[in-house]
Amino acid sequence: MRIDPTTLGDLEVFGTTGGKGGLFELLDQTATSIGRTALRRRISLPSSRIGEIRRTQEAVRFLLNHPGLVRLDGALVDAVSQYLRSNIETREVHPLMEKVERTWMSMRYPAILEELEDGMRATGTLFASVKRITVDLLAYDPPEVIREIAVRISESAEAVVRDGSGLNPGMRLDRTLREELRSGIEGALVLLGELDALNAMAQVTRSLGWAMPDLVEEEAFVLEADGIYHPFLQNAVTNPISLSGGEPLLFLTGPNMAGKTTYLKSVALVVMLAQVGMGVPAARARLTPVEVLFTSLNPADNLRAGLSYFLAEVLRVKEAAEILAEGRRALVLFDEVFKGTNVRDALDASAEVIRGFARARRSGFIFSSHLTELVEVLKPMERIRFCCFDGEIVEGSPHYGFKLRDGVSEKRFGLLLLRQAQVPQLLARIA
Secondary structure, X not given: OEEOHHHHHHOOXXXXXXXXXXXXXXXXXXXXXXXXXXXXXXXXXXXXXXXXXXXXXXXXXXXXXXXXXXXXXXXXXXXXXXXXXXXXXXXXXXXXXXXXXXXXXXXXXXXXXXXXXXXXXXXXXXXHHHHHHHHHHHHOOOOHHHHHHHHHXXXXXXXXXXXXXXXXXXXXXXXXXXXXXXXXHHHHHXXXXXXXXXXXXXXXXXXXXXXXXXEOOOOOOOEEEEEEOOOOOOOOOOEEEEOOOOOOEEEEEOOOOOOHHHXXXXXXXXXXXXXXXXXXXXXXXXXXXXXXXXXXXXXXXXXXXXXXXXXXXXXXXXXXXXXXXXXXXXXXXXXXXXXXXXXXXXXXXHHHHHHHHOOOOOOEEEEEOOOOOHHHHXXXXXXXXXXXXEEEEEOOEEEEEEEEXXXXXXXXXXXXXXXXXXXXXXXXXXX
């Protein structure tokens, strides 16, 4: 699946530098740094191939049903990785001179010898532990992905144990591990990272009570889910999503702060995580995998490039149109498109874009807008549904239920919010 940097930013997938504050921080229940790297890659590049996603789902379900089988020591894995990266070179000597060589190094370079011996011990300890893990995994008749990983790791572990047995931590063992077995050890570490990432996906699915989605192969677009919510929210109000049954375009209205943008992000995250192959924040979900996940929730101008806010919106629409013109299956989400221009232009441009996008039968769309005037223009089109988030004024203050319902919201709370912020009083003081 293609997810461009703008969409990743809109959805706050990686948050700030280093993944702080983003969705990845919530999902990262890995035990190792290599597992964290593998998980980040999976989140950045979800699959669009239904067979591949199902294979990952089977692996996650297996680990979900067998908690505790994957027990990795992150410090030990890091120690082995660091040992393999060492640029210390040791010379080859006759076996009879091995003790002499070690004694000489202990006197001349004690810190270097200690570093090498720590790395050799860490490697032996790690692969003895990994060997036990693979035996446990294979004993439960795992699915194909887990079996392939376990068998390949086991082969490397056996080589380390076999070729390193009988060798004291010394120069011969160091050369055996860092030269002869290096490729196999590095490959095993990569696979351990994948196993750690899959285990983290299972742990998140279990601990958060997320549902494993059903994948369907349909020519028409299908996205149906109940009880979806944004994972960042505490005590979140859940909602459904339905972009199938011949109505793959949803026109969403509602006043400010009623929940439209959060809903768009929630829908996008359900699709993204489903195609990662793990559980999703929903009670139930069913979908056709898409090739592209595309959002425009907060376009930005670029003064250096001479790019105005409105032109940034136009170019984002153009990107989406190019994807659809290529015939690619996509989920496209726009939040208040064309708000960077006057109302007349916004109405005309929005109507043209929505009418054009609605003709793409293999893709799904949600357009959120305050332009309720568009409703009469769009109503003749059978492929468009109208839903809204509403609110009420209670004792002079806006109150929101955050529940999606059919229809169009005519509520506008802009002036009320302005008065609550006491802006009119400040304006009067200016006068």
